[in-house]
Amino acid sequence: MSLKESEALVIKSYNLSEADRIVVFFTREFGVVRGVAKGAKRLKSRFGSTLEPFSTVNLSYFQKDDRELVSIQQVELTRSRFGTASDPAFLAAFSYIGDLLTDFAPPHDADETLYRMITACLAAPENERDLSAVQLYFELWLLRLSGYLPDWLRCGSCGRTIGDNEAATIVSGFQLQCGTCRKSYAIGEISTEDREVFRNVQALSPQDFVEYSHGRNDSVAMISSVMKRIIAGVLGREVASGDSLR
Ligand SMILES: [Zn+2]
Numbered sequence: 699m700s701l702k703e704s705e706a707l708v709i710k711s712y713n714l715s716e717a718d719r720i721v722v723f724f725t726r727e728f729g730v731v732r733g734v735a736k737g738a739k740r741l742k743s744r745f746g747s748t749l750e751p752f753s754t755v756n757l758s759y760f761q762k763d764d765r766e767l768v769s770i771q772q773v774e775l776t777r778s779r780f781g782t783a784s785d786p787a788f789l790a791a792f793s794y795i796g797d798l799l800t801d802f803a804p805p806h807d808a809d810e811t812l813y814r815m816i817t818a819c820l821a822a823p824e825n826e827r828d829l830s831a832v833q834l835y836f837e838l839w840l841l842r843l844s845g846y847l848p849d850w851l852r853c854g855s856c857g858r859t860i861g862d863n864e865a866a867t868i869v870s871g872f873q874l875q876c877g878t879c880r881k882s883y884a885i886g887e888i889s890t891e892d893r894e895v896f897r898n899v900q901a902l903s904p905q906d907f908v909e910y911s912h913g914r915n916d917s918v919a920m921i922s923s924v925m926k927r928i929i930a931g932v933l934g935r936e937v938a939s940g941d942s943l944r
């Protein structure tokens with residue numbers, strides 16, 4: 699049994715028994731960690747309000763080699779996001795992001811890039827209209843970091859680079875097809891604006907992307923719907939997005 703310490707984000711928690719809760723953290727050092735918070739449901743719990751969703755905390759826990767569920771020792775609040783978590787729209791969006799994270803990230807597998815990305819996503823939206831852009835940002839980067847993002851620079855049929863101002867269609871396997879290879883079985887059209895949004899998710903920080911996304915709602919929705927279909931394919935089930943909960 700060893701004591702481990704890491705900065706962590708509280709993703710969610712649920713009841714285990716009359717007094718205890720299970721808390722899901724995304725830690726900077728060890729990836730997704732699920733632990734038992736003993737007595738967390740008691741009125742005078744030593745955890746106080748540190749286990750609120752999306753708080754940043756310093757976490758220490760004991761882990762037995764053969765157990766996935768760890769024993770939470772101490773949680774020290776470094777940043778509360780109580781305001782965010784109590785707004786229903788923000789809560790829905792970030793719960794969606796938290797669920798995607800735990801669906802994709804294997805337990806106890808450190809991913810510093812993903813940790814920095816989700817932390818930046820939490821800080822990016824200023825109001826409700828920014829949430830769709832933040833969700834798209836997370837969906838696309840999650841797919842990219844897990845190796846599932848299709849290459850939309852090239853035509854999936856002939857391999858030629860598709861020009862920024864060239865029309866393209868999306869075909870099976872979520873590949874793009876250039877105008878020359880164009881067939882009738884395309885799933886849909888991808889406009890040059892849509893592809894610009896797709897490129898800029900990858901080029902900009904979450905904050906800059908949110909800024910850029912204003913006035914581009916249709917393209918954000920279009921690309922997000924494609925990302926959700928890819929995610930559903932990877933997970934083998936549909937995903938309920940924060941949008942549909944709002
Ligand atoms: Zn082609």
